[in-house]
Amino acid sequence: MSQRSIAGFFRRKSTDILAPSPMEPSSLERTPLSALRNGRPTTASQPTIGKKRPRALEPSYRPQTVSPGGVVPSARHKVHDLGTQGDMDASQRKRHAMEKIGDGETMNEVKMKEVSDKFIWLHKNIRDAQGRKKNDLDFDPRTIQVCPNAYSKLSASQKAYWDIKSHYMDTIVFFKVGFFYELYEDDAEIASRLLGWKMTISGVGGCRQVGTAEGGVDNAIEQLRGHGYKVGRVEQLETAKEAKERRGPQATIKRALTAVLSPATTPGATDDAVHLMAVCEESHVGSTGGEWVRVGFAFMDAATDHFYVGELSDGSARHNLTTLLTQVAPAEILYPRNSLSKATAKLVAHPPLPAVLSSLTPGAEFPAPSQATEMLSSLDCFGGPDEAPAALQHAQPLSQAALAALVCHLQRLHAAHHLAGGAAMVSSYEVFSAALKL
Numbered sequence: 001m002s003q004r005s006i007a008g009f010f011r012r013k014s015t016d017i018l019a020p021s022p023m024e025p026s027s028l029e030r031t032p033l034s035a036l037r038n039g040r041p042t043t044a045s046q047p048t049i050g051k052k053r054p055r056a057l058e059p060s061y062r063p064q065t066v067s068p069g070g071v072v073p074s075a076r077h078k079v080h081d082l083g084t085q086g087d088m089d090a091s092q093r094k095r096h097a098m099e100k101i102g103d104g105e106t107m108n109e110v111k112m113k114e115v116s117d118k119f120i121w122l123h124k125n126i127r128d129a130q131g132r133k134k135n136d137l138d139f140d141p142r143t144i145q146v147c148p149n150a151y152s153k154l155s156a157s158q159k160a161y162w163d164i165k166s167h168y169m170d171t172i173v174f175f176k177v178g179f180f181y182e183l184y185e186d187d188a189e190i191a192s193r194l195l196g197w198k199m200t201i202s203g204v205g206g207c208r209q210v211g212t213a214e215g216g217v218d219n220a221i222e223q224l225r226g227h228g229y230k231v232g233r234v235e236q237l238e239t240a241k242e243a244k245e246r247r248g249p250q251a252t253i254k255r256a257l258t259a260v261l262s263p264a265t266t267p268g269a270t271d272d273a274v275h276l277m278a279v280c281e282e283s284h285v286g287s288t289g290g291e292w293v294r295v296g297f298a299f300m301d302a303a304t305d306h307f308y309v310g311e312l313s314d315g316s317a318r319h320n321l322t323t324l325l326t327q328v329a330p331a332e333i334l335y336p337r338n339s340l341s342k343a344t345a346k347l348v349a350h351p352p353l354p355a356v357l358s359s360l361t362p363g364a365e366f367p368a369p370s371q372a373t374e375m376l377s378s379l380d381c382f383g384g385p386d387e388a389p390a391a392l393q394h395a396q397p398l399s400q401a402a403l404a405a406l407v408c409h410l411q412r413l414h415a416a417h418h419l420a421g422g423a424a425m426v427s428s429y430e431v432f433s434a435a436l437k438l
Helices: 003-018 033-037 075-087 090-097 109-118 148-152 156-165 185-195 214-226 240-247 319-328 342-349 369-379 397-412
Strands: 171-177 180-184 200-202 207-213 230-236 255-261 275-285 291-301 306-314 332-336 356-360 426-428
Touching: 109 207, 156 171, 156 230, 156 255, 171 185, 171 214, 171 255, 180 185, 180 214, 185 207, 185 214, 207 214, 214 230, 275 319, 275 342, 275 397, 291 319, 291 397, 306 319, 306 397, 319 342, 332 342, 332 397, 356 397, 369 397
Parallel strands: 171 230, 275 332, 306 426, 332 356
Antiparallel strands: 171 180, 180 207, 200 207, 230 255, 275 291, 291 306
């Protein structure tokens, strides 16, 4: 074969390889995905010899895993959306917006914005249940005011959930629905992050949701409590059939918060003591002008339901209070909101050992020392003045105020079982006792 014939042979073979046949995909389908993502599609003149063609943009194809909060669709998903959006009717577009967050799935930007706008009152311009803003000294961070406009659009069961949750923003609330327990919005985000649960856009009011079957709720609660969270359970008090028989076909199932478990009120798997503590103080100025305080405290051992009360004097460095917090190592510390001195507040916020902090409303939940005896009598947990245990009868007003705050907090958590034997289970506590036994 002549040199001209050989050259012509190779030119023909090269042309056959590079030129697409009528049955081959278009140049866009042969464009590498990396070029599509960068907005620089290759031209037909760029050879693709030895490269695997990318997967066609089928309607069912989605990017791989996504974060619980959702991600912006990838470029290839956008190409698919642009190519089909005009062909979908309203119901199809709605279903498209309700795609689940999960393996191989994503949520489009439109639905994410709708959910964010619907629950914007959870994160912006927050007010507590009494309508106070965050910069108000009496603002209660444990509660929230549900946006009236959003509340009016909720169903009866949705309103039942937010009526409870709005007073327990410091608690992860499991809501019973049939044979499942569900978490919504911020609670769902926490569980998704800590337990690895997948979120969907559904549930109460079309919000972010995760859930578990009845058989898995106890284990989930223990795990969340182990991470330092309070966890509540809203139970169904009747079946759907019973509700309809009692109040008609449109009746809503009655539900109620039955218990709140916290790291400080529920012993763990071991028999180690778990303590819930309340502290308050009175500030004084010494004859030389130096500051000193009188601290009242009370704490409960959740393993034995035994209560302790006491007081101590302390200087500006708060050495004695530091010793108390080190000895007792409370899992949760209660204090009257905006009522502690700067030095005490700093120590309570950063105790020697990690603890959950809960600020209680002065007066209503944490009485002034002058009102402590009256509140304890009204709570009727430790008997009357003549029936109370000796340690309580001899307790000073500050420690009585701390004990009353403990009782109010336990009642809020629906943990009255800790108070069943309270009258016989109150002892005085000396910080520097030589023979200290809990």
